[in-house]
Amino acid sequence: MLVGLSIDGPERVHDHYRRDRGGHPTFSRVMRAVEHLRSRNVAFNAMACVHAGNQHQPLEVYRFLRDHVSRFIQFIPVVERHGTAHGRLVSPNVPIEEAPVDGFSVSPAGFGRFLCAIFDEWARRDVGRVFVQQFDVALEAWVGAPSSLCSHAETCGRAMALEHNGDLYACDHYVFPGYRLGNIHETPLWELAGLEQQRRFGLAKRDSLPSACRNCLVLFACRGGCPKDRIPVSGAAEPPRHWLCEGYRMFFTHIDDAMTFMAKELTRGRPPANVMAWLREQDRKLAAAPGAKKR
Numbered sequence: 069m070l071v072g073l074s075i076d077g078p079e080r081v082h083d084h085y086r087r088d089r090g091g092h093p094t095f096s097r098v099m100r101a102v103e104h105l106r107s108r109n110v111a112f113n114a115m116a117c118v119h120a121g122n123q124h125q126p127l128e129v130y131r132f133l134r135d136h137v138s139r140f141i142q143f144i145p146v147v148e149r150h151g152t153a154h155g156r157l158v159s160p161n162v163p164i165e166e167a168p169v170d171g172f173s174v175s176p177a178g179f180g181r182f183l184c185a186i187f188d189e190w191a192r193r194d195v196g197r198v199f200v201q202q203f204d205v206a207l208e209a210w211v212g213a214p215s216s217l218c219s220h221a222e223t224c225g226r227a228m229a230l231e232h233n234g235d236l237y238a239c240d241h242y243v244f245p246g247y248r249l250g251n252i253h254e255t256p257l258w259e260l261a262g263l264e265q266q267r268r269f270g271l272a273k274r275d276s277l278p279s280a281c282r283n284c285l286v287l288f289a290c291r292g293g294c295p296k297d298r299i300p301v302s303g304a305a306e307p308p309r310h311w312l313c314e315g316y317r318m319f320f321t322h323i324d325d326a327m328t329f330m331a332k333e334l335t336r337g338r339p340p341a342n343v344m345a346w347l348r349e350q351d352r353k354l355a356a357a358p359g360a361k362k363r
Contacts, residue, residue: 070111070112070113071105071110071111071112071113072112072113072115072142073098073101073102073105073112073113073114073115073137073138074086074098074115074116074117075095075098075102075114075115075116075133075137076116076117076119076121076122076129077116077122077125077128077129077132077133078095078128078129078132079093079095079096081121081122081125081128081129081132082094082095082098083095084121084122085117085119085121085172086098102136102137102138111140112138112140113138113140113141113142113201114133114137114138114140114141114142115142115144116129116133116141116142116143116144117144117145117146118143118144118145118146118174118178118179118182119146119172119173119174120171120172120173120174120175120178121172123174123175123178123179123181123182124178126181126182126183126185126186127185127186127189129186130186130189130190131189134194134198139197139198139199140198140199141198141199141200141201142200142201142202143182143183143186143200143201143202145173145174145179145297145312145315146172146173146174147169147173147174147296147297147311147312148169148170148172148173149168149169149170169299169311173311174312174315175315176311176312176313176314176315177314177315177318178315179312179315179316179319180312180314180315180316180317180318180319180322181315181318182315183202183315183319184318184319184322184323186200187200187203187319187322187323187326190203191203191323191326191343191344191347192344192347192348192351193344195330195340195341195343195344196339196340196341201217202217202319203323204216205217205220206289206320206323206327207327207330207331207334207340209288209289209327210289210327210328210330210331211331211334211335215291218239218294219291219293219294220289220290220291220293221273221291222273222274222291223270223271223273223274224239224269224270224273224294224295225238225239225266225267225269225270225271225273226270227239227240228240228249228260228261228266229242229243230252231243233251234251234252234253234254235248235250235251236248236249236250236251236252236257236260236261237249238265238266238269239269239296241294241296242269242296247269249261249263249265249266250263272295273291273292273295274291274292276295276298276307277292277307278306278307278308278309279306280306280309280313281309281310281313284317285321286316286317286320286321289320290310290316290317290320292309292310293310293311293312293313293316294310297310297311297312298310298311299311326343326347329342329343329346330342330343
């Protein structure tokens with residue numbers, strides 16, 4: 069098993085939202101867990117939520133995780149709907165798809181800038197020694213491979229959620245009555261996973277894309293994001309776009325040159341880490357160009 073350790077950055081950043089039931093900070097306990105895992109040689113990933121409390125400190129978060137926690141990092145955007153508690157709607161009369169986004173969620177532009185800033189540092193010094201899930205998944209898209217991350221795959225439905233009592237749901241973001249597939253104590257898991265209901269759920273991710281997504285230049289990498297975060301616009305005739313659309317478009321556009329270089333290196337049997345020297349050379353040429361601003 070691969071362990072995921074939830075940590076949102078250094079102490080001040082982590083404790084902004086990561087508090088226990090009594091309201092006490094949890095950073096020291098998480099760092100004790102880091103040391104415990106290391107002492108037992110347990111492989112683990114750092115899983116950092118990106119939210120309103122840390123979206124403006126990308127390099128502080130990245131450098132702390134890289135230098136003090138793990139070189140395998142996942143950044144998870146927090147997009148939560150108003151009126152939910154413990155994954156369930158406070159008001160059952162409001163469908164989750166129609167509930168507004170909470171203020172502690174990451175902003176679209178904030179998430180884009182967060183990823184861009186980290187990518188710029190990673191691509192110049194850390195390729196091949198630090199592994200960021202979003203960057204690995206992006207490279208898959210640039211070489212034409214299917215995405216290993218469901219939110220950026222063309223279709224979904226293969227990441228079901230199994231509850232403690234045996235109930236199986238379409239996805240861990242959709243643990244609601246309408247998405248219950250059955251119970252593995254009554255029906256074998258493979259039969260539930262193969263239900264037509266689940267097949268339609270997975271295809272809906274692709275088939276419900278609005279025309280703005282279908283015509284977008286970064287569709288090949290984005291694929292419309294996770295359907296749970298597609299937010300309806302009041303009065304709009306088109307299907308909803310992803311809450312983080314602006315951020316994803318910003319990020320995938322920003323990394324295009326570097327990813328194109330890395331993909332070519334990979335297909336030619338050379339290490340993608342060559343991008344570090346290539347980018348530094350591009351930076352040098354840009355700095356030496358007439359009219360370049362001197363720092």
